[in-house]
Amino acid sequence: MKKWGNSKKHLKGEDSTPEFLDYTVSDSEKWKAAKSRINHNHDRVDWNMLNNNFAKWDAQGCWVNGVFWFSFDVTHSWMIGMETMLIAMVEEPEWVQDMFETMLDANIALYDMVWDKGYHFDGILIFDDMGYKQNQFFSLEKYRELVKPGHKRAIEWAADRGIPTSLHACGMVEPFIPDLIEIGLSSLNPLEVKAGMDPLRLKKLYGDKLVLQGGVNAVLWDKPDEIRTEIQRVIPVLKENGGYIFSSDHSIPNVVGIEDFKKIVALVKEVGAY
Numbered sequence: 001m002k003k004w005g006n007s008k009k010h011l012k013g014e015d016s017t018p019e020f021l022d023y024t025v026s027d028s029e030k031w032k033a034a035k036s037r038i039n040h041n042h043d044r045v046d047w048n049m050l051n052n053n054f055a056k057w058d059a060q061g062c063w064v065n066g067v068f069w070f071s072f073d074v075t076h077s078w079m080i081g082m083e084t085m086l087i088a089m090v091e092e093p094e095w096v097q098d099m100f101e102t103m104l105d106a107n108i109a110l111y112d113m114v115w116d117k118g119y120h121f122d123g124i125l126i127f128d129d130m131g132y133k134q135n136q137f138f139s140l141e142k143y144r145e146l147v148k149p150g151h152k153r154a155i156e157w158a159a160d161r162g163i164p165t166s167l168h169a170c171g172m173v174e175p176f177i178p179d180l181i182e183i184g185l186s187s188l189n190p191l192e193v194k195a196g197m198d199p200l201r202l203k204k205l206y207g208d209k210l211v212l213q214g215g216v217n218a219v220l221w222d223k224p225d226e227i228r229t230e231i232q233r234v235i236p237v238l239k240e241n242g243g244y245i246f247s248s249d250h251s252i253p254n255v256v257g258i259e260d261f262k263k264i265v266a267l268v269k270e271v272g273a274y
Contacts, residue, residue, distance in 0.1 A: 004078045005034065023081045028088075028095040034079070035102055040109035047117075054119050064121040065166070066111050068154050070103035072137070072147055073128045082137075089142055100150045108157055115161065123186070124158045124165050126151065131171025134196040140175050152183040159184055166213070170250070172196040181209050190214035192249045199249075203238050212238060213245035221248060221264065222255045228267060235271045246272060 005024030010016070025034050057064050076085035079099070088096050111124075130137055130147070138147075155165045164186035169176075172195045173188075180188065191197045191214040199215030206212075215234060220227040238244040246268050252261075 065125040066121045068126045071128045123163045129170040131173040155184045187211035190249045193217040214247045214249045218248040218250040
């Protein structure tokens, strides 16, 4: 891919995570060359898309997010690779910090242009997968040193405009939650059950401080009896006193047919009603 300077493989006919094969940015020197190409020019914004759609979205009552993508997730997955990233977080933290800050600078500069033109969206959404099954990709110490400052700055940008921030963070990220609440995060998703995130535990610990979204195990969606039992188990608790948005905890399998999907939605409306 020319856009990010990587090579990757997609499986045909299946939904799957792409396999990244190679990266152009493999060290801090190559990053300097890539960084020189990052600009904040006015023409980087798709103004025609906004002009053609924003008023329609507003009239339809849509919730519109500005997507911020600048931190660990985008850098390791699209720019330098996981192994290079994790080693650099220990051995070259200044390089990692520079990448995160440079991409956040670009996000803010471009969204400043959008906001100043009158396109006032409803919130921002940060994509930053930081965990896997039962664990995190890095320590809480490294989160606080390298990742948290960018999250805080993005959340403050949104707060200055009176809008909330949601974080999408797959995997087991529970140890980071108190720090995320401290810096003003409004909402967390997807609460990945199979990675070890227990939505009922999270509701008990943080439900009065954080909007929770997700937590309905995607592995069960093609098993009608099991997903029905799971929805009846978790939704009534998660909805208590508000602060919950229904969704799966990950991508819904292709084997879930439209009729079964409709039944799931109808059941959620039934048990989730106030």
